[in-house]
Amino acid sequence: MTFKDRAERSARQADAMRAGEAAAAGLKEALARVGIIVPSPGAGYPVNGTGRGELGGCNAGLATRLAEVLNTAADALPELRATP
Numbered sequence: 001m002t003f004k005d006r007a008e009r010s011a012r013q014a015d016a017m018r019a020g021e022a023a024a025a026g027l028k029e030a031l032a033r034v035g036i037i038v039p040s041p042g043a044g045y046p047v048n049g050t051g052r053g054e055l056g057g058c059n060a061g062l063a064t065r066l067a068e069v070l071n072t073a074a075d076a077l078p079e080l081r082a083t084p
Helices: 003-033 060-076
Strands: 042-047 050-054
Touching: 003 042, 003 050
Parallel strands: none
Antiparallel strands: 042 050
16 A cells, blocks of 8 residues: 555545544434433544444433434434335
């Protein structure tokens, strides 16, 4: 691998990491709008050049509340539902 290849790969990884950070921040803000505060959102290490957002762990009450909000949204907005 040449220096140029390594530099380009490093730049792609940095871009993916920034994308993961932005995604985690956006998700944190959206969840806060419905009263859900996740304890440790952040960016995960990019996989195959794709950014990742990580929520971190949470207690059962928070997981239940998150499921309730997602189910309510899916009930109200059918276009959000996954297709089998």
